[in-house]
Amino acid sequence: MGTGMSEHAGHESLLGIGEVARRAGVTTRTLRYYQEMGLLQPSGATQRGNRLYSVLDVERLQHILELRDVMGFDLERIRLILHTEDRLAELRAEAQRQPPVSRRREMIREAMDLNTRLQAEVNEKIGLLQGYLAELQAKAHRYREVADEVGLDPSDMRR
Amino acid sequence: MGTGMSEHAGHESLLGIGEVARRAGVTTRTLRYYQEMGLLQPSGATQRGNRLYSVLDVERLQHILELRDVMGFDLERIRLILHTEDRLAELRAEAQRQPPVSRRREMIREAMDLNTRLQAEVNEKIGLLQGYLAELQAKAHRYREVADEVGLDPSDMRR
DNA sequence: TTGCTCCTCACGTCACGTGAGGTGGC
DNA sequence: TTGCTCCTCACGTCACGTGAGGTGGC
Numbered sequence: 001m002g003t004g005m006s007e008h009a010g011h012e013s014l015l016g017i018g019e020v021a022r023r024a025g026v027t028t029r030t031l032r033y034y035q036e037m038g039l040l041q042p043s044g045a046t047q048r049g050n051r052l053y054s055v056l057d058v059e060r061l062q063h064i065l066e067l068r069d070v071m072g073f074d075l076e077r078i079r080l081i082l083h084t085e086d087r088l089a090e091l092r093a094e095a096q097r098q099p100p101v102s103r104r105r106e107m108i109r110e111a112m113d114l115n116t117r118l119q120a121e122v123n124e125k126i127g128l129l130q131g132y133l134a135e136l137q138a139k140a141h142r143y144r145e146v147a148d149e150v151g152l153d154p155s156d157m158r159r
Numbered sequence: 160m161g162t163g164m165s166e167h168a169g170h171e172s173l174l175g176i177g178e179v180a181r182r183a184g185v186t187t188r189t190l191r192y193y194q195e196m197g198l199l200q201p202s203g204a205t206q207r208g209n210r211l212y213s214v215l216d217v218e219r220l221q222h223i224l225e226l227r228d229v230m231g232f233d234l235e236r237i238r239l240i241l242h243t244e245d246r247l248a249e250l251r252a253e254a255q256r257q258p259p260v261s262r263r264r265e266m267i268r269e270a271m272d273l274n275t276r277l278q279a280e281v282n283e284k285i286g287l288l289q290g291y292l293a294e295l296q297a298k299a300h301r302y303r304e305v306a307d308e309v310g311l312d313p314s315d316m317r318r
Numbered sequence: 319t320t321g322c323t324c325c326t327c328a329c330g331t332c333a334c335g336t337g338a339g340g341t342g343g344c
Numbered sequence: 345t346t347g348c349t350c351c352t353c354a355c356g357t358c359a360c361g362t363g364a365g366g367t368g369g370c
Contacts, residue, residue: 016324017323017324018323026360029359050325066291070284070291074359108302136281177349186336207350207351208351326364327365330362330363331361336357337354337355338355339353340351340352
């Protein structure tokens with residue numbers, strides 16, 4: 001397969017696994033693993049079986065990596081979050097066919113509850129990081145005092 | 160070994176591995192693994208070979224867990240950070256014997272550089288989390304709009 | 319043919335989890 | 345003796361890393 005494999009394959013600009021991995025900063029192994037775990041299915045394939053990813057697939061990958069790297073969640077937790085969001089997306093796609101109000105309420109409630117819990121967790125994590133930052137600043141202050149005594153060049157200081 | 164094993168073992172209140180693990184919210188396996196990896200050596204032992212941890216050991220463990228959970232560092236990264244801090248602590252302990260100024264400068268510089276890099280990383284992580292929080296808030300806003308249309312009870316809303 | 323990307327096994331690694339089997343003091 | 349904590353192997357697990365060996369289009 002050539003570099004520009006998918007650039008003109010369809011006219012929908014699907015990307016090969018190598019290109020997607022390179023852009024996201026992961027290996028192709030990670031993408032195959034996420035597929036095996038049911039987190040991210042490539043939405044296309046060549047005749048030979050090469051995976052093809054859409055722009056939406058790439059966005060979903062970004063989302064997965066954000067949850068992994070920023071929040072530190074394991075893949076099972078990420079799978080559950082994606083599942084709730086997927087259900088809400090299904091609901092939107094179904095909107096034309098007027099799904100029963102009870103079903104709408106249930107899924108919106110579910111998404112809102114998840115959102116609330118996630119916001120709380122993010123706020124908690126920010127608090128912990130700010131606490132650690134304060135520790136580091138206190139240490140830096142003590143270092144500067146000791147450095148003054150030893151007579152370190154002031155141009156060496158960072159603020 | 161009884162529960163109160165170390166309460167009066169010395170008069171320095173050393174703690175058994177189970178008590179330390181329980182307080183820190185990890186398993187005893189984690190503590191043995193950190194010892195094997197050279198991250199945390201218990202500063203005492205019973206005749207039979209049971210590990211005994213001092214208050215300083217417990218504080219070191221807290222520090223390790225903060226770096227692991229809040230910053231998401233792997234154990235090798237944590238080992239390097241502890242090493243730099245340990246070297247600075249040695250320097251302080253050595254202060255009486257007037258170590259050469261060149262040595263002092265080098266280790267203070269090292270600690271200050273590390274501190275600066277860590278502060279930058281913490282700030283970056285806080286920024287990423289705030290970005291994710293903004294995403295969640297935007298989503299919550301859209302959920303509330305949809306909920307209004309479907310006529311969800313306003314008392315169900317979270318802010 | 320050479321060079322590139324892709325494929326599927328399949329074993330290795332890191333940071334532990336989880337028994338298996340045994341010891342020692344209340 | 346029973347119940348508890350501790351000990352050392354040692355195999356299992358999660359999220360990939362890293363070749364091994366092979367295919368297909370420029």
